[in-house]
Amino acid sequence: MSIIQVEELVKQYDKAKTPAVKGVSFAVKEGEFFAFLGPNGAGKTTTISILTTTLSKTSGIVRIAGYDIEKESKQVREKIGIIFQQPSLDLQLSAEENIRFHACLYGMYSYRPTFGLMPGEYKKRVMELAEIVGIRDAIFKPVKKMSGGMQRKLEIIRSLMHTPAVLFLDEPTSGLDAVSRRSLWEYINNVRKEHGTTVFLTTHYIDEAEHVDKVCIINQGQIASCCPPEEMKKSLLQHELILDAEDRDGLTSELTELELFHKKDTHIIVPYQNRTAQDIIAGLKTKLTVLEINEPSLEDAYVEYINKTGGAAA
Helix, strand or coil: CEEEEEEEEEECCCCCCCCCEEEEEEEEECCCEEEEECCCCCCHHHHHHHHCCCCCCCEEEEEECCEECCCCHHHHHHHEEEECCCCCCCCCCEHHHHHHHHHHHCCCCCCCCCHHHCCHHHHHHHHHHHHHHCCHHHCCCEHHHCCHHHHHHHHHHHHHCCCCCEEEEECCCCCCCHHHHHHHHHHHHHHHHHHCCEEEEECCCHHHHCCCCEEEEEECCEEEEEECHHHHHHHHCCEEEEEECCCHHHHHHHHHHCCCCCEECCCEEEEECCCCHHHHHHCCCCCCCEEEEECCCHHHHHHHHHHHHCCCCC
16 A cells, blocks of 8 residues: 555746656555665655645645645645755744644644653653653753754654654754764664555665655656666666686686686676576586676666766766
């Protein structure tokens, strides 16, 4: 079942010569970890803004959890959580007050003027999340006195308070240190497992999308590719074995007999796709002095795709 359905989505800005989004269609299954990637100016931010009800569409159909994003926007907002790329906190309030107002606006709790007067369930969840992201000691401090990284963590807590069905992550780890990035992803993966939360990710850290279920690339306002990461890597790049031996001639002769293309560089490079590294190595009798397996990453595939289509990687 698709929890996000996008059909022929078009967005035409006033005075723009061409649409920013040109008939985009894709679907995200319930519980799926979905990455939405694209270079700057490709229509990525416009599409996400429409999906999160912060921008109106020109035409097309968009449904989140079965609700129409324009006709039933209130129900859509109740089903989604968003970690924005740009901060959206009230700097004059404390960290906890930002969370409390957000939770009450979503109808989770009736408003109380102090943390102490809020229900025990609310207080427990706030402190648990604050512990996970590492700002428990600063939860009652004014936001304006918090560092950029701590403010980012506060936004993460706020977006997860109502356990959304769909969590939109727009550059979620921007400004976080390596330890905080890891703890955030561990928590998000736990949320997915425990609650079946659908995660919709955009990121400049392409390695963060390495283990998603599906990656979708938008370029020049259109969906250019939408498939599992492994499928994308396989279609664009080859695996490589990097080999060498004291008896180089013997090694290259064996590779030729095995009908394996190879090229000589600093070492002997053997691209392969429909065989495994183990099968190739098992077929060699020459004693190797160098053996490396070069596995292409999703970032390699993404850059290769953008270069082929003439976009600017971002």
